[in-house]
Amino acid sequence: MAQKPSIPKGTRDFNPEEVAKRNYIFETIRSQFELYGFQPIETPSFENSETLMGKYGEEGDRLIFKILNSGDFLNKVDENAYINKDSNKITSSISEKALRYDLTVPFARYVVQHQNDIEFPFKRYQIQPVWRADRPQKGRFREFYQCDADVVGSKSLLQEVEFVQLYDAVFSALKLEGVTIKINNRKILAGIAEVIGAEDKLIDFTVALDKLDKIGEEKVKEEMLSKGIPQSGIEKLQPLFGLSGSFASQIEELKSILSSSEQGKTGIEELEFINNAITELGLQTATLQLDVTLARGLNYYTGAIFEVAAPKGVEMGSIGGGGRYDDLTGIFGLKDMSGVGISFGLDRIYLVLDALNLFPETVGNNVKALFLNFGEKEALVCLKAIKELRSRGIKTELYPDASTSKKQFIKQMNHANKRNIPNVILVGESELQSNTFTLKQMDSGEQQQLSLEQLIEKLQ
Amino acid sequence: MAQKPSIPKGTRDFNPEEVAKRNYIFETIRSQFELYGFQPIETPSFENSETLMGKYGEEGDRLIFKILNSGDFLNKVDENAYINKDSNKITSSISEKALRYDLTVPFARYVVQHQNDIEFPFKRYQIQPVWRADRPQKGRFREFYQCDADVVGSKSLLQEVEFVQLYDAVFSALKLEGVTIKINNRKILAGIAEVIGAEDKLIDFTVALDKLDKIGEEKVKEEMLSKGIPQSGIEKLQPLFGLSGSFASQIEELKSILSSSEQGKTGIEELEFINNAITELGLQTATLQLDVTLARGLNYYTGAIFEVAAPKGVEMGSIGGGGRYDDLTGIFGLKDMSGVGISFGLDRIYLVLDALNLFPETVGNNVKALFLNFGEKEALVCLKAIKELRSRGIKTELYPDASTSKKQFIKQMNHANKRNIPNVILVGESELQSNTFTLKQMDSGEQQQLSLEQLIEKLQ
Numbered sequence: 001m002a003q004k005p006s007i008p009k010g011t012r013d014f015n016p017e018e019v020a021k022r023n024y025i026f027e028t029i030r031s032q033f034e035l036y037g038f039q040p041i042e043t044p045s046f047e048n049s050e051t052l053m054g055k056y057g058e059e060g061d062r063l064i065f066k067i068l069n070s071g072d073f074l075n076k077v078d079e080n081a082y083i084n085k086d087s088n089k090i091t092s093s094i095s096e097k098a099l100r101y102d103l104t105v106p107f108a109r110y111v112v113q114h115q116n117d118i119e120f121p122f123k124r125y126q127i128q129p130v131w132r133a134d135r136p137q138k139g140r141f142r143e144f145y146q147c148d149a150d151v152v153g154s155k156s157l158l159q160e161v162e163f164v165q166l167y168d169a170v171f172s173a174l175k176l177e178g179v180t181i182k183i184n185n186r187k188i189l190a191g192i193a194e195v196i197g198a199e200d201k202l203i204d205f206t207v208a209l210d211k212l213d214k215i216g217e218e219k220v221k222e223e224m225l226s227k228g229i230p231q232s233g234i235e236k237l238q239p240l241f242g243l244s245g246s247f248a249s250q251i252e253e254l255k256s257i258l259s260s261s262e263q264g265k266t267g268i269e270e271l272e273f274i275n276n277a278i279t280e281l282g283l284q285t286a287t288l289q290l291d292v293t294l295a296r297g298l299n300y301y302t303g304a305i306f307e308v309a310a311p312k313g314v315e316m317g318s319i320g321g322g323g324r325y326d327d328l329t330g331i332f333g334l335k336d337m338s339g340v341g342i343s344f345g346l347d348r349i350y351l352v353l354d355a356l357n358l359f360p361e362t363v364g365n366n367v368k369a370l371f372l373n374f375g376e377k378e379a380l381v382c383l384k385a386i387k388e389l390r391s392r393g394i395k396t397e398l399y400p401d402a403s404t405s406k407k408q409f410i411k412q413m414n415h416a417n418k419r420n421i422p423n424v425i426l427v428g429e430s431e432l433q434s435n436t437f438t439l440k441q442m443d444s445g446e447q448q449q450l451s452l453e454q455l456i457e458k459l460q
Numbered sequence: 461m462a463q464k465p466s467i468p469k470g471t472r473d474f475n476p477e478e479v480a481k482r483n484y485i486f487e488t489i490r491s492q493f494e495l496y497g498f499q500p501i502e503t504p505s506f507e508n509s510e511t512l513m514g515k516y517g518e519e520g521d522r523l524i525f526k527i528l529n530s531g532d533f534l535n536k537v538d539e540n541a542y543i544n545k546d547s548n549k550i551t552s553s554i555s556e557k558a559l560r561y562d563l564t565v566p567f568a569r570y571v572v573q574h575q576n577d578i579e580f581p582f583k584r585y586q587i588q589p590v591w592r593a594d595r596p597q598k599g600r601f602r603e604f605y606q607c608d609a610d611v612v613g614s615k616s617l618l619q620e621v622e623f624v625q626l627y628d629a630v631f632s633a634l635k636l637e638g639v640t641i642k643i644n645n646r647k648i649l650a651g652i653a654e655v656i657g658a659e660d661k662l663i664d665f666t667v668a669l670d671k672l673d674k675i676g677e678e679k680v681k682e683e684m685l686s687k688g689i690p691q692s693g694i695e696k697l698q699p700l701f702g703l704s705g706s707f708a709s710q711i712e713e714l715k716s717i718l719s720s721s722e723q724g725k726t727g728i729e730e731l732e733f734i735n736n737a738i739t740e741l742g743l744q745t746a747t748l749q750l751d752v753t754l755a756r757g758l759n760y761y762t763g764a765i766f767e768v769a770a771p772k773g774v775e776m777g778s779i780g781g782g783g784r785y786d787d788l789t790g791i792f793g794l795k796d797m798s799g800v801g802i803s804f805g806l807d808r809i810y811l812v813l814d815a816l817n818l819f820p821e822t823v824g825n826n827v828k829a830l831f832l833n834f835g836e837k838e839a840l841v842c843l844k845a846i847k848e849l850r851s852r853g854i855k856t857e858l859y860p861d862a863s864t865s866k867k868q869f870i871k872q873m874n875h876a877n878k879r880n881i882p883n884v885i886l887v888g889e890s891e892l893q894s895n896t897f898t899l900k901q902m903d904s905g906e907q908q909q910l911s912l913e914q915l916i917e918k919l920q
Contacts, residue, residue: 007503007569011505012504014503016500041476044472045505047468048467068528121860124476281840396497397496
């Protein structure tokens with residue numbers, strides 16, 4: 001009967017310490033989201049398959065977890081596909097629901113479905129898990145949380161300005177100083193493609209450019225060439241690869257490169273506006289950096305693109321990203337609804353905070369005192385004191401089983417020790433008689449005999 | 461291309477107000493759990509199918525949502541089942557994972573899997589969604605949250621005492637006064653079955669008895685008869701149906717009925733111990749009531765059984781339940797690990813609080829002030845003030861699009877109105893010149909011209 005228990009690959013159990021650390025990050029993000037006026041929504045874990053399928057490309061479709069229909073699901077199966085044993089074709093007839101793949105498409109669906117109840121511009125945040133049937137590897141899981149903030153219903157660039165501030169605010173609140181908020185603009189990428197004569201190959205061009213960090217300049221050029229971008233155009237890119245210096249000086253350089261592209265110029269203007277505002281407002285601990293090689297994989301971005309890099313010296317992919325998309329809700333029939341949003345990568349932020357030892361010591365929010373248990377009568381006296389302590393917000397508990405031997409007493413002490421509970425409280429015969437409590441500090445071993453009032457004061 | 465968006469039946473979107481109200485309940489429960497020394501864990505949304513299947517009875521197995529294997533899942537299908545189009549038999553060969561059905565079985569799996577890292581007794585809580593392919597109906601959903609607190613590794617009845625206190629603490633903190641915590645003990649039920657000669661029909665007997673509230677005494681007796689419980693035995697039950705009065709007087713009555721059953725007497729002793737301790741300790745707003753007809757559907761309970769009823773006058777099924785189970789981890793190979801736990805029904809508690817108007821007014825935790833937007837220069841001044849306000853924890857935001865006409869100004873005012881934002885702040889030409897802010901209270905219409913310092917003071 002007994003099974004050796006395990007969990008599916010790519011999923012995780014979280015122990016109390018991990019949950020506490022994760023919640024610390026969630027709560028920090030949540031409280032900054034709310035300070036900035038974002039409101040929470042939640043959507044179901046699974047959506048109708050047609051809501052999700054076809055929104056993430058072919059690869060994405062494959063990585064979506066499908067839920068098997070209940071009951072006699074083969075009853076309605078596609079006959080031809082069944083005879084041919086075509087897994088792909090059968091799927092849609094035996095599965096009508098699928099686990100969400102990200103929070104953006106469900107959000108778009110939500111906005112369209114509830115458009116009459118929503119007051120636009122709508123600033124929403126959403127912190128929920130998503131699921132992907134990806135090959136699990138270090139730092140990549142099949143179930144993981146996304147923390148997204150988006151605004152829909154306004155084209156104002158002030159949103160982009162606020163998102164830069166929001167990134168800075170969250171990472172500063174997490175004491176993760178020195179992150180780099182990289183920014184680019186799809187219109188600049190489009191302008192460059194135009195200038196180098198690769199207008200019709202914008203996707204190939206950006207996909208290749210996006211890999212610059214990983215594979216280097218030469219390999220990027222090779223990939224572009226192989227995708228049919230002319231050698232002459234690639235040569236024109238040369239100044240871009242060497243672009244450096246301040247935000248403003250890079251902007252000047254770009255202006256000369258993109259002088260013949262209207263799109264490119266619009267993109268530059270947008271970046272300038274955002275940078276000027278941020279310069280005026282100042283950032284707490286982050287730096288805003290123009291990165292013209294930043295492309296991001298997703299093809300729905302139409303304006304600003306963001307990506308956040310961990311502080312120098314920490315080896316980690318991006319810990320946040322986002323951008324402006326002009327027509328996300330169009331797929332569900334609501335046109336002209338511009339949106340812009342950012343996302344925080346919980347798992348990577350966790351790893352960075354852990355590596356830099358930035359979790360607050362109090363994050364576990366541990367029990368302050370364990371009452372030892374010497375018997376029924378003593379336990380009841382303890383429970384009365386515990387009731388008073390808890391009513392004052394002091395986390396405390398009673399060891400449930402009575403100690404009747406030295407061995408069991410040691411077991412109770414060990415329990416406090418293993419759980420890092422800083423104090424134990426003893427109520428034995430002498431304490432019963434004198435109506436007192438003996439408080440023992442676990443680290444120093446110091447003992448004090450206290451009245452209930454003194455005990456409350458001590459632990460508060 | 462455009463699809464009319466919808467969500468799967470039995471699932472829900474939650475708007476900002478609903479999320480805030482749900483979080484209020486979650487946070488209240490969570491903070492009491494932690495005061496009582498429970499520690500949070502989280503487990504994956506899906507488990508290996510063999511972890512879940514066979515743990516909830518045949519009906520339960522059917523209601524578990526199965527996840528289709530990725531890739532060419534028909535490749536490994538059972539040939540015979542495929543030819544016979546046997547949905548039931550095929551399932552296990554095309555689906556290896558399933559969404560969790562409750563939090564108890566995953567918890568048992570967790571305890572066994574991590575037994576070497578856990579310090580027992582282990583007090584854990586878990587607040588996560590579960591999924592059931594139940595027929596959706598009013599108040600019953602296919603995705604819903606469970607909030608569970610359990611202790612494993614101690615047989616001490618003090619745990620039961622603490623769970624009664626915990627129920628009282630949570631509902632008192634929610635200002636939901638007058639709930640009834642019903643308690644019974646499976647050993648008493650077993651004792652009764654013994655006394656009436658239905659020892660071998662304990663399940664049939666308890667299932668029938670459990671329906672007393674719903675179908676009445678006569679129907680319960682009919683059902684027992686139909687299950688083969690002798691008429692003479694059912695007649696012996698008569699005193700039970702009429703059992704009333706105080707906890708203590710019911711206990712006396714039970715003692716005489718069960719005098720010949722060892723099990724029954726043990727059950728009575730346990731209940732007496734719990735009731736005596738609770739009488740000593742007192743409850744804040746709840747009442748502990750012995751309900752000998754309380755059986756609960758689940759068959760793994762072996763000791764105390766709990767169920768919480770909403771205050772009189774509110775039509776609602778139980779808003780919480782739980783009990784002692786002596787061998788939950790046995791299914792995963794870890795014997796002799798006694799556990800006891802309780803659960804809170806989030807959705808029903810929500811409905812009760814809503815019906816009784818018990819959600820705090822501040823639950824939405826709304827934005828305090830909306831800065832109106834009269835143009836680029838003005839907006840930047842606003843953003844500087846907003847930065848100061850936010851750094852002091854004041855939730856505030858800027859309307860993103862500049863108003864250049866009376867119509868757009870009205871639109872901004874309406875936005876504040878529709879979102880219930882209590883203040884708007886105007887920075888126009890005269891405010892720019894005098895370096896001030898005009899604060900307008902939305903309800904009274906009162907206006908004040910303030911310096912930044914005064915504004916901060918006003919909104920803090």
